[in-house]
Amino acid sequence: MELFCEYSTVSPFYTDEDIYKCEVIGINRIASNGRVLNIHGTHPDGKSNADVNTLTIFDHQIENFPRYLCNFFPNLKSISVLCCGLKKLSKFDFIGCEGIEKLMLNGNLIKSVAPDVFEYASNLEIISFFMNQISFVPEIVFDGLKMLKYVNFKMNPGIDWCCKEFGQQGNLLAEIKVKLRKDFGAKQVIGSDENGTQEFFEAFKFLENFRDSARIAMEDNCDNRIKMMFNRL
Template identity: 30%
Template sequence: MDSIEHGYTCILNVDKNIDGIEGEHLPGKTDEHVRRIESHDQALVNIPPAICNIFINIEEIDLNRCLIEKIDNDSFKGCKKLKSLKLERNQISQIDENAFIQNPDLEYIELWSNQLTTLPENVFISQQKLQYLAIDSNRIVSLPSNVFKPLKSLKTINLSSNRISALNPEWFETLYGLENLYLHFNQIEELPEGIFTHLSQLTQFSMYSNRLRVIHSNSFGYHPNLQFAWLQMNQIEAIDERFILNTSVSEISMNLNVCAHGTIVDTTRSRTRMRMALRFCFENFENLEADSLKQLLIDRIQSPRINV
């Protein structure tokens, strides 16, 4: 199959035990012309090494629902021009640390709906061109601190539908160009101070269906490009008003929270509708801050107890 969108594509019926791949090309085409490999709904278990051994100019691999269990260090060895990798809806539970080391041109990786619980710390060491990473719908509880550090070009990361309860600020430390961050359907209870302050290009932030109770402005800082914040189905009872004033957010979804309910849309600079709809959340935050300050002062001036 030859198309403008994908280039010359081979749709494979691959036996997991074969050393080679048999078939016929379109007239005038050879193995070197193949730019895309597609294979769905097959019992491969492992990624056939023949793919990268035979199709040396391959740019896109799509192996969907193939019961793949592991990505090892040799899985994509030889696919040095690979740009797009789609391995969703498999059974991948392990990725070796050097699995993508020979694929520096990767721009797009989909690993959603697998069985990953974590990733090796240096698995993306060569992926400075990666723009899109989807590892949602896995079983991830935590990740190494520096796992995303090499991803200087990343624009979208999807970590939703995992089992994450705490965010590590180091995950996002170098993602200066990030535009879309999806963290919904996890078990996150709080946003650490300063965690998103440097993500000035952030446009969409999805955090619905977690366990958030308070939104602090110092988690975000000044965000001139943020447009959409999806916070529904949390337990939010207080929001710092500066979160609204320091961003350009035009739509906030607050359905099924404690202090507000509904989707609030307001593009005016004054944020009139948002400030009215979230007034109870703001007042709760002011009371929370006042109580915290009061307790801090009490702790500071309280006389030490002397035992005699």
């Protein structure tokens, strides 16, 4: 795929550091595997791809995560793919993205998370899968994330909680594992392919009730009300 960026400098209230941002305003879907082949856009004077630390894609229909983004933006710290119908996520999407600290995937159609999906993004601090269709998360998925501070799985059919670091980071990982065991019990992963899809052996029945509010929000195509919710996460 090719991405078309609008670049801007943002001064958020919660930090003293300016953010130099790529807002994706268009996508040309050349290949089906999500590989980014080119990124178009004009930087303001004095700026370049190396200055981009934040990338946001909102309401552009893509099933695959844009792969190899960090080949173009080597200093990315934050990636947000919001309300895009995203279905697939793989560890290969993050090759070269060891510096990523924040990953927001709210309002998509992701159903499962591969156990090794964050292998190449080991410095993640904030992860959000708010309002997807996740019905299973393997217990080991966060094991390599030593900097993790916040995880959000709210409003998913099989999992509905968020965890925030209080005190030692090791306690957060332990709390997450306890919650995942409680949610999924003896369900086991028996396979994971290159696209991040999985096969499961079910030791118990899937949770069947999907919140009406989540369904309505997805059918509403992420209107401004939902966008405001995402901005608060």
